[in-house]
Amino acid sequence: MMQAENTDTEMVVIGGSAGSLQVILEMIKNLKENLQFPIVLVLHRKAHSTNILQTLLQQFISAEVVEIDDKSEIENGKLYIVPADYHLLFENKKTMSLDSSEKMNYSRPSIDVTFRSAAEVFGENLVGILLSGANADGVEGLYYIKKNKGRVWIQDPETAEVNFMPKQAVEEIDYDRIIKPEDLANYINQL
Amino acid sequence: MLEPSIVKDEEVEYLIKDVYEMYGYDFSEYSRASFKRRVNRICLIDRFTSFAELRYTLMNDPEYLKRFIEEITVNVTEMFRDPQFFKTLREKILPQLGTYPLIRIWVAGCSTGEEAYSMAILLKEANLYHKSLIYGTDLNPSVLETARAGVFPLQQMKLYSENYMESGGKKDFSEYYTANYDSAKFDKSLQEKLILSTHNLVSDSSFNSFQLIICRNVLIYFDRGLQERVFRLFDNSLENLGFLALGAKETLRFSKLDKNFHQIDDQRIWKKLDHN
Numbered sequence: 001m002m003q004a005e006n007t008d009t010e011m012v013v014i015g016g017s018a019g020s021l022q023v024i025l026e027m028i029k030n031l032k033e034n035l036q037f038p039i040v041l042v043l044h045r046k047a048h049s050t051n052i053l054q055t056l057l058q059q060f061i062s063a064e065v066v067e068i069d070d071k072s073e074i075e076n077g078k079l080y081i082v083p084a085d086y087h088l089l090f091e092n093k094k095t096m097s098l099d100s101s102e103k104m105n106y107s108r109p110s111i112d113v114t115f116r117s118a119a120e121v122f123g124e125n126l127v128g129i130l131l132s133g134a135n136a137d138g139v140e141g142l143y144y145i146k147k148n149k150g151r152v153w154i155q156d157p158e159t160a161e162v163n164f165m166p167k168q169a170v171e172e173i174d175y176d177r178i179i180k181p182e183d184l185a186n187y188i189n190q191l
Numbered sequence: 192m193l194e195p196s197i198v199k200d201e202e203v204e205y206l207i208k209d210v211y212e213m214y215g216y217d218f219s220e221y222s223r224a225s226f227k228r229r230v231n232r233i234c235l236i237d238r239f240t241s242f243a244e245l246r247y248t249l250m251n252d253p254e255y256l257k258r259f260i261e262e263i264t265v266n267v268t269e270m271f272r273d274p275q276f277f278k279t280l281r282e283k284i285l286p287q288l289g290t291y292p293l294i295r296i297w298v299a300g301c302s303t304g305e306e307a308y309s310m311a312i313l314l315k316e317a318n319l320y321h322k323s324l325i326y327g328t329d330l331n332p333s334v335l336e337t338a339r340a341g342v343f344p345l346q347q348m349k350l351y352s353e354n355y356m357e358s359g360g361k362k363d364f365s366e367y368y369t370a371n372y373d374s375a376k377f378d379k380s381l382q383e384k385l386i387l388s389t390h391n392l393v394s395d396s397s398f399n400s401f402q403l404i405i406c407r408n409v410l411i412y413f414d415r416g417l418q419e420r421v422f423r424l425f426d427n428s429l430e431n432l433g434f435l436a437l438g439a440k441e442t443l444r445f446s447k448l449d450k451n452f453h454q455i456d457d458q459r460i461w462k463k464l465d466h467n
Contacts, residue, residue, distance in 0.1 A: 069442050070411040071418070083440050089224035091414075097222045098440050100408045101229070101265040117224055 007151070009037045009191040010093060010125035011074075013118045015111030015141070017044040017133025019161025023181040024131070028061045028079065030185030035063070037191065040080045042088065042114045044107050044135065054081055070098040082109040089113070090121040105137035115141025119148040126150035127191065129179070133165030142173045153177040153187070197234040202242045203227050209246065214256055216330070217393050218263070220417035226263070233262045260331050265412065269350065270305045270343075272407070273439050274357030277309060279458045281359050284434055285317045288402050294323040295401045297428065299392060300409030301327035304338025304385075305351075310405070311381040312367060316360070320384060326399065328390035335387045341377040343368075348375050392421050397428040404429055407438035415445065422446045431465045 016024065020043060031039075045053065051067050057079065058065040065079045066072070074080075074094055082088040086098040087109050104110035115128050115138060128145040130138045132155055142152050152175045157163040159180050170178065179187060198206070203226065207218045218226060230245075237258075239245040248255050271277045288294045294314070298307045307327040314320040329335055343351075352364035368375040390398070392409070404425050410418050425435055426448050435443070435452065437459045443449045452461035 067440075069440050069444070070438075071415055071445060086411075086440060089222075089228070091222060091224050095415075097224050098411045099225045099228070099265070100267050100411065100438075101225070102267060113228075 007124050009127055011037055011118055011122045012039045012127045012129065012188060012191070013042065013114060014039065014129045014131065015042045015115060015133075015138040016131035017107075017111075017135050017137065017162070017165060019132035019134075020155075022161070023155065023184065024057070025060060026181050027184045027188070028057055030189075031061060031063070032189045033062060033077075035077050035188070035191075037076055038074050038078050038080060039188070040068075040082065040088070040114070040118075042082045042109050042111045044109070044111075044133070044137070045084050057081070068096055068098065070096075072096050082114065084109075087113045089117040093121060105135055107135065107137045111138035112141040116144040119144040119150055122148075122150065124149035124151075127153065127188075129153045129155075129184070130166055130169050131155045132160035132162050134162045135165060136168055138165055139168045139172055142169055142175070146174055151176045153179050155184075156180050196231060197239070198227065198230050198242045198245070200227070202246075203230060206230065206242075206246060206249070209250060210256075210259075213250060214253075215394075216256075216260065216391070220393065220414050222412050222414055225265075225412050229263045229265070233259065236262070257333060261333055264331055265408075266302045266331070266334050268302045268305045268408075269347065269354065270309045271351060271354035271358045271360075272306070274354045276407075276436070276439065276458060276460075277313065277354075277358035279456065279460060280310075280436070281313055281317065283455060284403065284460065285313060285319060287432075288434075289317065289319050291402055292322065294319060294403075295399060296323065296325045296403045296405065297399070297401045298325060298327045299390070299404060299406040299425075301329050301335075301338060301387070302331075303334045303343075304341070304387070305343070306405060306407065307338065307385055307387075308341065308377055308381055309355075311385060312355070312360070313358075314384075315381075316362070323384050325385050326401075327385060327387045330389060330391040330393075332389050335389065338385075338387050339382075341379075341382055342374050343377070345370055345373045345375045392424065393417065397424055399428065400430050400433075401428055402430055402433045403436065404433070405436045407436065408441070409438075410441050411438065419446055419448075422448050426451065426463070429463050431463060433463050434460055435463065436460045 054067045067081045089097045154169045155166045156178045157167040314323045355364045368377045
């Protein structure tokens, strides 16, 4: 089941909902500098929330934290946040598009939408990570990531503040790793 | 549930070519990621089991084109969406527009009209409505029919009312509409200064000059080349010192025209510099 870790990683996409913020905070404090790939965070949040998340995360990491604008170019080493009330799609390996179409799984951004788009564009060079959450959003996206030969990591449901999302994923997806929050940064650093 | 991938990348290209050659609608510079999702979605909801089936229907049933355009374009909108944006219009932009004898505003890609009606309300409350004209355009004729009727789902009014208040609205929002069963019909007076017409940002040219152009969450569906052309169209349609307002995550930053504009505060509103 475990895939060779020597596949180049070109993109890491992390999806999370209720209870995922603590995991993200712990992770970014321990990420090494100059990662050779970007990290994109797809987190469920309130529709009209401002850039407070960007400000918060930036306090804990020297890499630049960017809330994504439409047609932004993707740069390695940066941490990208999908803005509230938009879906994020990848046009290609270099360009991101936003989309304000219908919610998926009652969510916009939807983790499934971004996981799936990333799976099609990055294939085996993608790592998709699903964290704590109360919604089923993200599970199908992980399925597409596997189908396109990407790697799938899931937060250990035992450690999740809200375990519905990771529990569903663990039951349904042929995952590569189950991860405890304190180990997440370390595994990303090794990619 | 996620849509299965019914349509392949190269099939999307055939479809775009067919629709252009047969009907003149040009989607070739639309963002592929989003367009492909829409094509897959339409296959799913209209129960086409293959690309060939969708293509056959589209090529042989001109009536179906209307439905296709409706579903392929995204028509998600709301009144006073991003209240802070409307607050800035209210407090910083409208006072500047108030100095003109006639205020012309273009809501480009207005869809079912929620933003055009929001503008009408703002102008009324600023006592500028009597000397204003709001042009609402969209490529899709059927959304304009909805805009013309001015009837929106009643269940949305709670959100719209909250947005309105957050945008600095002082009235009781329900004064602007009459509730009837599950719908809300907006006051006729909000349509008096509203001119609705089809216009395709891809293929149609400038049709007037404006002091304010509002085009929010439309350009995200275009690739960068088309975005640049549309920015040029807007530039040609804006008076000197006029304003261009984009969606919360859209930017003029990547455009060559950026240097001719000055961004207002941290909002997605740009003022055209006087360069003549």
